[in-house]
Amino acid sequence: MMEEQAKREVVKTPPLKKLRKSFSIFSCYLGEKIDLKKLQENLKKYPYITRDPPIVLKLALGQYAVLTKFGVVTFWNVPKRLREEFIQEISQFVEEFDKNYPYFDTLKVFIGKETEDVKFGKVYLTKIDKEKVQVISFVISQSVALERFEKEIEQRVSELERLIGILRLGKIKKLREKDLLREIGDILAVRQRTISHLSLFDKPETTWERAELERLYNKLFYEFELGDRFDILNEKIRFLADHNKLLLDFISTQRGHFLEMIIIILILIELLIFLGETFLKW
Incomplete structure (x- = not known):
């Protein structure tokens, strides 16, 4: 039965x-x-x-x-x-x-x-x-948003390397200070925008409610290689920060040299005026 x-x-x-x-x-x-x-x-x-x-x-x-x-x-x-x-x-x-x-x-x-x-x-x-829908959607959204920042940072790294290459070859005349400052400004803007958004890539609060949701999140996180991609992105951000400082120091040095030249020219002008006045007195 x-x-x-x-x-x-x-x-x-x-x-x-x-x-x-x-x-x-x-x-x-x-x-x-x-x-x-x-x-x-x-x-x-x-x-x-x-x-x-x-x-x-x-x-x-x-x-x-x-x-x-x-x-x-x-x-x-x-x-x-x-x-x-x-x-x-x-x-x-x-x-x-x-x-x-x-x-x-x-x-x-x-x-x-x-x-x-x-x-x-x-x-x-x-x-x-609905919680699993949230977790899955959140991780794939992280991956998509991260791709945007990866591409943008990569472009700025390439541009920065181009500027450094010009300086290394001594072709300073090709770099006007105005253009250089604009490039640095763009690089800093991308860097700041990326950093401000990285805080949004934390683990969703939903994962703290159920262990199975956290396991699902971790598997998705690994599948999309978010950890490695975050690390690479942070490394590139540090690269931009360090080399931006070098470029700003270069601009500061160039301005210092320019001011020195102006001072020397002014001294020469004053010397010529003095010699001229002395010659006329004779």
């Missing part, structure tokens, strides 16, 4: 494979930052799954958008047309908005696995909930 009941229970329970669902994730960079407070105050069209950052909105049945403070929005199963419409709707809340930024990433999430894992751009979950 018990064996027959057990068989009936097994038949009633569908296998995990049939229960498995999947999500296609698309994450893209829109601008410096998203004002989540103003967005929530003004955007009433969509229901909010959670209002704590990163905020999750339901765009349609089974389709979601997750927004972070640092300018990245992550879409879950959202078709391109709806993505474009939503991006246009929130553009007014994005600082330095540009829909054509070339920074984006994709991910596949599968639900209904016996164990949870992350590998080769795919996330396998036993089940899905």
Whole structure:
């Protein structure tokens, strides 16, 4: 009797494979930052799954958008047309908005696995909930935002190396002080902007609530190589800081030499005037 009941229970329970669902994730960079407070105050069209950052909105049945403070929005199963419409709707809340930024990433999430894992751009979950949506979206958003800063810092490092190369070859005439100061200003601005945003790349508070969320975050963090990328970025920031100081010292020295030349010229002029007056007296 018990064996027959057990068989009936097994038949009633569908296998995990049939229960498995999947999500296609698309994450893209829109601008410096998203004002989540103003967005929530003004955007009433969509229901909010959670209002704590990163905020999750339901765009349609089974389709979601997750927004972070640092300018990245992550879409879950959202078709391109709806993505474009939503991006246009929130553009007014994005600082330095540009829909054509070339920074984006994709991910596949599968639900209904016996164990949870992350590998080769795919996330396998036993089940899905809003906290896991937040964690997954947060990490891929970190990766996308980090790519923006990586590219920007790399450009400035290349520019700085070009300036140093000119100085090393002694081609000082090619560097006008005004141009040099502008380049240094641009480099410092990028460095400061990057540093100010790095504080936003901390572990999300959600991971402190459940051990499984922290494990998921750590696996995603490793998958996107965020630790190594952070270290490399910080190293380049230190490089910019050190060499900016050298360039500023060079400008200061050049100004010192210029002032010395002016003083010498003034002394010579005064000497000539003195000699001229003395000659006239004779």
